[in-house]
Amino acid sequence: xxxxxxxxxxxxxxxxxxxxxxxxxxxxxxxxxxxxxxxxxxxxxxxxxxxxxxxxxxxxxxxxxxxxxxxxxxxxxxxxxxxxxxxxxxxxxxxxxxxxxxxxxxxxxxxxxxxxxxxxxxxxxxxxxxxxxxxxxxxxxxxxxxxxxxxxxxxxxxxxxxxxxxxxxxxxxxxxxxxxxxxxxxxxx
Amino acid sequence: xxxxxxxxxxxxxxxxxxxxxxxxxxxxxxxxxxxxxxxxxxxxxxxxxxxxxxxxxxxxxxxxxxxxxxxxxxxxxxxxxxxxxxxxxxxxxxxxxxxxxxxxxxxxxxxxxxxxxxxxxxxxxxxxxxxxxxxxxxxxxxxxxxxxxxxxxxxxxxxxxxxxxxxxxxxxxxxxxxxxxxxxxxxxxxxxxxxxxxxxxxxxxxxxxxxxxxxxxxxxxxxxxxxxxxxxxxxxxxxxxxxxxxxxxxxxxxx
Numbered sequence: 001x002x003x004x005x006x007x008x009x010x011x012x013x014x015x016x017x018x019x020x021x022x023x024x025x026x027x028x029x030x031x032x033x034x035x036x037x038x039x040x041x042x043x044x045x046x047x048x049x050x051x052x053x054x055x056x057x058x059x060x061x062x063x064x065x066x067x068x069x070x071x072x073x074x075x076x077x078x079x080x081x082x083x084x085x086x087x088x089x090x091x092x093x094x095x096x097x098x099x100x101x102x103x104x105x106x107x108x109x110x111x112x113x114x115x116x117x118x119x120x121x122x123x124x125x126x127x128x129x130x131x132x133x134x135x136x137x138x139x140x141x142x143x144x145x146x147x148x149x150x151x152x153x154x155x156x157x158x159x160x161x162x163x164x165x166x167x168x169x170x171x172x173x174x175x176x177x178x179x180x181x182x183x184x185x186x187x188x189x
Numbered sequence: 190x191x192x193x194x195x196x197x198x199x200x201x202x203x204x205x206x207x208x209x210x211x212x213x214x215x216x217x218x219x220x221x222x223x224x225x226x227x228x229x230x231x232x233x234x235x236x237x238x239x240x241x242x243x244x245x246x247x248x249x250x251x252x253x254x255x256x257x258x259x260x261x262x263x264x265x266x267x268x269x270x271x272x273x274x275x276x277x278x279x280x281x282x283x284x285x286x287x288x289x290x291x292x293x294x295x296x297x298x299x300x301x302x303x304x305x306x307x308x309x310x311x312x313x314x315x316x317x318x319x320x321x322x323x324x325x326x327x328x329x330x331x332x333x334x335x336x337x338x339x340x341x342x343x344x345x346x347x348x349x350x351x352x353x354x355x356x357x358x359x360x361x362x363x364x365x366x367x368x369x370x371x372x373x374x375x376x377x378x379x380x381x382x383x384x385x386x387x388x389x390x391x392x393x394x395x396x397x398x399x400x401x402x403x404x405x406x407x408x409x410x411x412x413x414x415x416x417x418x419x420x421x422x423x424x425x426x427x428x429x430x431x432x433x434x435x436x437x438x439x440x441x442x443x444x
Contacts, residue, residue, distance in 0.1 A: 013319035019318020022311045024214065024397055026270035044323070079278050081219065083271040083400070091396050097326050100387030104443075105431045107436050141403035148404070156222060158276060160281040 002051075005042050007078060011043030013092040021088025028045055035076045037089035041067040049123055057135045059091055064143030072147045075158040086144045095136040102129040190252045199231050199256060200248040202294055207237060208273065209246055210276055210400070211303065214268035216401040217392045217410040230283040231290060239263075241416040265284040266391075268397050275300045308348055315392050323388040331380035332388075335372055339389045343368025344401045358427050365390045365431025373439045383443065390432050395424045 017038030018031055026034065041063040048059035066179045071085035109122035191199075203224050210220040217239055226249065228235030237246035242263055249256040279300060283293050291325040319340040328336065347364040351357075372389035375382035398421040405414030436443070 009325065011443070012324045015321040016325065016391075019314040019316070019321070022241040022306060022314045022318075023392070024268045024270050025272075025305050027274050030270070030274070044292065078274075080270070080274045081277055083216065083219075083404070084191060084274050087270075087396055087400050090400070091394070092322060092392065094323060094394055094396070095320065095393075096391045097384070097387050099391075100383075100432070103432050104436055107440065109435050137399065138403070141400045142407070144400070145404050147234070149407075157281070159278040161278070161285065 005050075006047060009042040009046040010039035016092040017088045020091040024088065026084055026088060027078070027080065027181075029078045030080050033071075033078060033080075034088045036083055036084055037067050037070045037074065038092050040070065041089055042092050056095065056132065057139055060136045061139040061143045063093060064090060064140045065146055068144035068147040071144070072151060072155055072158070079161070081158055081161045082148060090140050090144055095133045095134075098129045098133040098136070102126060102133055105129060114144040137160055191250050191255075193255065193257075196233070196248060196250055196255060198268045199228070199244070199290060200257050200259060202297075203235055203248060203292060204244070204246055204259055205225060206276065206297060207239075207246060208261050208263045209266070210273070211239055211244060212264045212266040213272045214270075214397045214401065215273045216404045216408075216415050218405070219273075219277065223277055226280040226284050227293065230280075230287060230293075239410075239413055241413060241420070244382075259417075261307045269305065271303070272301065275303075312341060312344055312348065315344050318390060319392045322391055323384055326388055328381045328384040328388065331378050332375055332382070332385040335375045335378070335385050336388050337378070339371030339385075340392055342371050343389070344392060346382055358423065361393055361424050361427035362431045365386050365393055365428045366434050367431075368392075369435035370438075372434055376439060376442045386435070386439075386443075391430050393424070393428050395421045404424045 014035035017034050021031070021034050023103040044066055045056075045059045045063040048054040048062060049056060054062075067086050067089045068082070071082040071089070075082050075085055105122045105125035109119055109126060112122060200234075206227065207220050207224040220239070221237055224237060224246070225235045232251055234249045234251055235246065237244055239245075243260055244263060245258065245260050247256055247258040276297070277295055279293065282288065283298075288296075311404060316337045318431070320337040323333050323336040343364045346367050347360055350360045350363065368389045369386060372385045373382075374383040398417045402414045402417035402421060405411070405417060407414075
């Protein structure tokens, strides 16, 4: 049953990533990879939280780093920058329930100003949920961005046609040459 | 050596290119790198610094030392990852294939004229996505169906309002209010109503400005990074206002 749980978690995360990604108009060729990254990342967080009892913030950081490195690896094949793959893939990990409880406890605090005891309880809930939401969001963004700094040379050239996918579109003589060399104008297209 | 006219043409193109990138949700350092790459392929040095609404850029001819500067407004375009990928690839092609300006301009016009994803397709996938999201938070099938419907209502309203050019803060408040109000019918059913209510507004979360803001800050573009984060925060507050309006109406049945 454990395997099924993990698979289902990955599947729903993939659907969520595709839908939330579609809002930001990604290229059609990127959808399968976005779905894969989201599924793997969310399933990892699910496993860490359910079976290894890691807290939500650390688990999100691990998953975000996995998604970040994955997007570096998968981006080359579809000539997409890392952010195009990892922003949609991170969205299913947004801590929605905590964010909702933050808003809810703030409202309830404002409703219970005449009852200090209950008000304190709601204030405590507000800070608890706000802290979790903020740290998870910050760690998600930071974790996925980390690979850009570690491998900045590779990260900056994902959209380059150096190892061409469509060989007909590029000049074969150019493949082996370093890019910065000055060459005569290339009428290959 | 370039004539002043040629240099101005290059500047005008790079200004349009860079502001288009920044307007469609590309983080600052990528926009700068791509513009400099195109400049390098045309034999000029490009430096630019960007704010939330405008960009200052200078193009300098490497041979003659002549420089021209312009301040350009950043257009407000829909966020588009496809433009981000295509235009980044264009800058590499320009450098690797030594394309002339006319050819770069022709490809740029071609790439920016491509249509966005069909809005109906987006609407349906967003509905499905939010329903799956509800499931991830432990919602049951009834809650998922309710979230699917309320997301359709909220997102369709958002699309209509965007088409009419309504202020985007108002769009977020109204859209969040409508979606959460529709989701509050879950309280009438025997299901995970609180999860449904919490998930119904999450399709509005401004993920792109949030993450771009963090990237910009860690890459040293702290000012524009903070502007992006503040922008995202304002949108999140708008979502909270819309959701709060619903919660105030139904809070008694939630306790």
